[in-house]
Amino acid sequence: MLGLKQEALALALGDDWSQKRVSLMEGKEVIEEDILAQVATILKVPVEAIKNLDEDKAVQIIANTFNDEAVAYAQYYKCNINPMEKWIESLEEIKQLHEEIKKLYERLLAK
Known part of the structure; x- marks a missing residue:
């Protein structure tokens, strides 16, 4: 009742x-x-x-x-991180690091 x-x-x-x-x-x-x-x-x-x-x-x-969104665990229910975006960000960081290493290597060879 x-x-x-x-x-x-x-x-x-x-x-x-x-x-x-x-x-x-x-x-x-x-x-x-x-x-x-x-x-x-x-x-x-x-x-x-x-x-x-x-x-x-x-x-x-x-x-x-x-x-x-009404369930108690709703904050953990949905993934707010796009895995593909994170993958692309990581690849861009790797590419940037690769470029920096390449420039550093070129400077070392020029000496």
Whole structure:
């Protein structure tokens, strides 16, 4: 029931309640107004939110809210480094070092 365990809800509703009674209540088509008001208060939601709850729509909203960036490891999920760019950068550095070595070698031979 909206993310609250049945045992916790039973405890919050009072001594007359048990997990089994909460489970039975959840299966009912109609819940007494006073009990519904107590549950809404415990859940900190308006009574109308419980009365108008459409589980299929709620699940659909949740499913559509998440995307690849919603997962906890998203910062490690996507590779921000283009391996080809790094390869080209390395080749350019090698080429530059090769040119410097070539110039140094030419100076040494000129002496």
